Amino acid sequence: MADEKDKPTKPTKPVKRPKKALFVIMCILSVLVVAVTLVVGVVASPYFDLVTTFTTKPDMASTEVQQASQATRDITEEVEAEGVTLLKNENDALPLEGVTKVNVFGSTADNNFSYGGTGSGSGDTSKNVTFYQGLEDAGLSVNPNLKQFYDENAISAQDMGLVGTDWNLYELPQSSYTQDVIDDAKAYSDTAIVVLTRKGGEGFDLPTDMAAYEGSEAGRSYLELSPNEEDLLAMVEGNFDRVIVVLNSPNAMELGFVDAPQVDAALWVGTPGATGCEAIGKVLTGAVNPSGRTVDTFPYDVESAPSYYNFGAHDYSNVQHTNQSMFAGSGDATAGTENVHFVDYVEGIYVGYRYYETAAADGYIDYDATVQYPFGYGLSYTTFDEKIADFSDDGTTITMTVDVTNTGDVAGKDVVEAYYSAPYTPGGIEKSAVVLAGFDKTKLLEPGETQTLKISWTHEDMASYDYTGVKAKGGAYVLEAGDYQVSLRRNSHDVVDTRTVTIDRDYIYNDANDGARSSDGVAATNQFDDVSFDGGVTYLSRADWAGTFPTMAPAEKEAPAEIKDALDNPAPVENPDVDDVTYGAKNGLTLADMTGLSYDDPQWDKLLDQMTLNEQKMLVSNGGWMTFSAKSVGKPAIVECDGPNGVNNIMASYNGTQLTGQSVLGYTWNKELAQRVGELFAQEATALKVGGLYAPGADTHRSPFGGRNYEYVSEDGLLTGEIVAAEVRGIQSQGVYCYVKHFALNDQETHRGDAGGLVTWANEQSMREIYLRPFEIAVKDGGTMAIMSSYNRLGTTPTAESHALLTQVLRNEWGFRGSVVTDCILSADTVNINRGLRAGNDLYLAFMQNNMLTSDTLETAAGHQALRNACHNIFYTEANSSSTFTVGMFGQSPLITAVEVVLAAIIALLGTYFVRRHMKMKRWRAQQQ
Structure with a gap:
């Protein structure tokens, strides 16, 4: 008989059943978990990397980020200090010695001041040093009443968002400047600083006529003064003893007004980024001696440039395309059907100083009446003596040794510029009268100090590209026999001293004659006959300046x-x-395991054999601001982002330091500084968990109206290439890879990404000597391991589908090894991924382009080989960067995982509740029996 104490105790009250509603909720949640798991596992799983990348942000307050940010802020000030260019300085107006108070005039000096541009090169300006702050930090007191006047009356420019620019000019009319305002300013100081601002940005070029915008009038361009600005200058000139103009613009302007005797000094400051205004204040006070040099020619009239007549909006009236892209209608792309657009580079090689110097040498133009500031021009607070100390030519390399002595009273830096002039035969290969051969910048030289610099270049560098077959059928680089005048110059126009190099015969760099240039993998031959000739254009020739000078291209014509x-x-x-x-x-x-292996190492085949077809198609097709993971080879997802003027992660919405505009870096003419910029830029990118950068920009200032000139260095291929290559070396030395962009001839924003792409016509000589030259230098001297192709077409072929550009020239001729990504094709269907993969475009800056892959790629051996080759190129870039193994993660999104975990936890709790209630009820019923 059981002990009494072992008998179950009867519950004092019956156990209630769980509420039916709770059971229903548990069932719904269970179904939901199954559905989420199914969707995640089958549908969303391939896209976990996207969610992970764009929902994960770095700790902006971390010590690593803060230290990297401070370093880039410091070097941004240094770049501006060397980029500020003194254009005029009369009557010892600058530096402002003994001046403690200044008046700042101009509605743009505060809220409308331009620190950068819009688009990929934009940035967070909230932490930027303002122009006023820069002056005050340099020890200058700024008239507070005048500043308050502008604060209360000036109109702020519109915020255009990511893409676009407010072209209205908001200078106040003279009626706003009451006599009390003027009298107060005169009593405060006899020094007036007038700030004039112009802006640029992605998506649109600067207006050539201001008829549609406020603040100016029809017949004036955006690069001319507005009537209100003219009135402001006249008022200031009539009331103040010292007038200094500060030009805050990324684009070359018409500056004839600076010649007025009442303007004592003028500074070109470009777009100074986060901290550059500190440097501007120091230049004005003399704490820093300006050493910048112009990167463009400044003509009195921009219409004197031959490129002016074939730039902007021109349509084929009989060819229409429909934008089929994912986000058609955003950015500068439009939804629906529209005419296909074209642009003719009819000026040929005569871009910038190449035109002005050559036309003047031939007597076609009056140089002094046409050009205000030559390419490579800039003044200093001190003086320098330059002389050729030694000169040698060993038959392959020319070396110019230059002694630079500071002959003035204050420390300063000087730029040494070497040029060559090739022999020219009328009707023969086109030649510029002057071409930049090399350059260097001195250290800070104390008064009386001398530094010796050596500038070298090869005979091959002086060869011209003969695309018409004057000396080489089928095209080749040709170094023609004759005397080459080699000169040391202050700028492209002012000669210091010359030497002569004599070439004894024609050197033709093709397989039938002298072989490829020493820097080429295979001899360069014509690859772009369809771009040079099929446009039906007449190219400018110095054999007949008047007969070939361009006229205005029609707004429309039939193709x-x-x-x-x-x-x-x-x-x-x-x-x-x-x-x-x-x-x-x-x-x-x-x-x-691939780190450090050569591109052709057999191990690559073994690695690529491990991949699945799905991994390959997802990797190449989803390259928007990241690259996908590939578990089969241990590759994590990697963050990539804009841009050329600092880290700008537009998808995850965070920014690094806003660097100066790329053109300001060019104004420094300092390759060593450009390399240090790259190093610190990459260190900040690494701190922000960014592995790849869409930078630097290497396109050309073909026209002063180019909307993105702030992102590009100059009008000259060598200067651009040397600065970009130095920056690339700096970036890649820190384990970050960079996509030099936009390859190639992406020199205007108008219609560049519209439906069908901008049809670009140019002769192959100009392509190779000017527009491709910076990229060539970035590959050969900079060692860049990534390139970004452009939106536009070369002739009728999209650049991203051009085998001639991406395989024959880039890889076979130049020896490039690495990956090519498209420009952002989310809003512009300018490339077919199936044709692009075969041409050599590896990665697509978009999402879900895998849906655009057809059976031609997915179900054929040739398509599989194209995918595999693209993955090889992407992997080679990433394997040779340290960021590959520190950035990104495997697995699904933590957000999705968290949702599943929460739902599962709720179900578990409810399930436990139901089980416990069921067991208690079961025991209660047993006790009742």
């Missing part, structure tokens, strides 16, 4: 039948008979 047919009916995807690839091999390799 010839063959061009229309090529645009309407692109070539089909080719599928040659090749061996198929291996998928899913178990070779035990990871991407980390």
